Amino acid sequence: MQAKPYCAIDFGTSNSAVALPRGEAMILAPVEGAHTTLPTAVFFNTDEHTRVYGRAALAEYIDGFDGRLMRSLKSILGSSLAETATDLGDGSAIKYTEVIAIFVAFLKRQAEACAGVAIERAVLGRPVFFVDDDAHADALAERQLAAAAQAAGLKEIHFQYEPIAAAFDYESRLSAEALVLVADIGGGTSDFSLVRVGPERMRRIERKDDVLAHHGVHVAGTDFDRRVELDAILPELGYRSLDPEGREVPNRIYFDLATWHLINTVYSGKRVGELALMRHLYRDVRHHERLMRVVERRLGHALAARAEEAKIGVAAGGETSIDLDDVEADLRVAFDDAQLIETGAEETRRIAEAARETVRVAGVAPSSVDALYFTGGSTGLHFLTNALREAFPEARPVFGDRLASVAAGLGIHAQRLFA
Structure with a gap:
């Protein structure tokens, strides 16, 4: 049949x-x-x-x-x-x-x-x-x-x-x-499994007995994108800027702009109206003007896409220029691999720790791992895969x-x- x-x-x-x-x-x-x-x-x-x-x-x-x-x-x-x-x-x-x-x-x-x-x-x-x-x-x-x-x-x-x-x-x-540690690092999660193959x-x-441990964290590619947007792009719109009394301007709008599924929430008439009334909080009114253009023209998803493109561009070539011309004529931000490594340091640390925890849970010495098998879109970030290779120096990297x-x-x- x-x-x-x-x-x-x-x-x-x-x-x-x-x-x-x-x-x-x-x-x-x-x-x-x-x-x-x-x-x-x-x-x-x-x-x-x-x-x-x-x-x-x-x-x-x-x-x-x-x-x-x-x-x-x-x-x-x-x-x-x-x-x-x-x-x-x-x-x-x-x-x-x-x-x-x-x-x-x-x-x-x-x-x-x-x-x-x-x-x-x-x-x-x-x-x-x-x-x-x-x-x-x-x-x-x-x-x-x-x-x-x-x-x-x-x-x-x-x-x-x-x-x-x-x-x-x-x-x-x-x-x-072989004993392989699979590193599946995609857009939303970084998952690890130690498997006998x-x-x-x-x-x-039935392969249940061959799976010695699995572990993961909800940290991956989109988190690096978010960091790039917050650290490289949104300061041009006033993120972490100071008000006339030396306090940081309210930052919720910036966190929402850097989070894909929350971007649409900043376009409501109520929020746009509230943001318009915040002009007096900005020492540099250009920051407020740029922010208002972004919400009024609904450019939030475009900014998030620029952050992702910058991450990919730097991973491929070491440096790039982020074009923000639709926010303000001739507005560009330089971005390079050193900045990407710095801005994603905490995410990299958490992902590497999840890999080490997987092997610890299995009760296996790191030196016993024969191979590191990399898959998922974010394994194109060389500094990230290098951090994992350093955690398991005796394992053969396989992409x-x-x-x-x-x-x-x-x-x-x-x-x-x-x-």
Whole structure:
């Protein structure tokens, strides 16, 4: 009897992908044109009354269409915000969990278009912890994601930890047994799993005994983006500037502007009116004028995107210039790798400590780790991977596909489970 169709979905904070069976193998489905990964983004275009995803969502937003861009959706799971509604800019509102269901449904449709059949069974990835140090919120987050997947039309759902999935992808290329610490550092979480892998072990469906420990923190790529925006961009709008009496101006507006899912809250008429009345608090009125332009022109998401671009640009080339011309003509901010390392020092420390804690929980000496397997978009930050390599100097560094290793590993698990 032929197995019912199935897929594996990597719903990531920053990027997503889907794996499908093709003969005896698993493949990554094209999810946006020929691309097998896409940014986890939805744009509700209120000008044309359409809904677009991925790169197209980012492009329409940048092109200036009116509407609401939604990113980093996964990061709100388990929070009180997840079940609340958000304004789409045309007088209508939608729950955040419904937006997640819409995005998962899009991934499911792309998988079905590739497979040529309806799909009702899936393995979904999940971080080790959706929410740090809160078991109740973590369990709630998984239930919310399961409910979103069911609303998208998936009837049979299984979860697998994302770093475990990455270990499966690594294992498929090994010729001998090894103890590997998987570092899955994406947009929203940094997850670590210490796993025994090898060609003999991969024959087993139940691998619980091979997972010696897993641990993680809700600190990753978007936290570095936020730091870049706060430390490099928002001071040009008055962040940490002083009032005439020598006190810092109120900073909540700046923290909200630097947090993707809170940016839209600064555009309400009430908040804009309150900000307009704060002009007298700024010693340098140019800071207030720039801030007002940002909220009145709804440039918050554009600033967040500039921070992400600056991080990526510095990681690739050592220095960049952040163009803020839409805030003020000829306004630019220089940014380099030394600044990125300094601004992200606390996040780097917390991520490295989570890796060390994973090995401590397993009761294994750091010197016993054979390999460090890196996956996730934020492993492109060399100072971050270097910090992890310094924590395990005897482990061999191995770099997987930053955006697709988890999806590939989830596909391997789905094949073992369903086929």
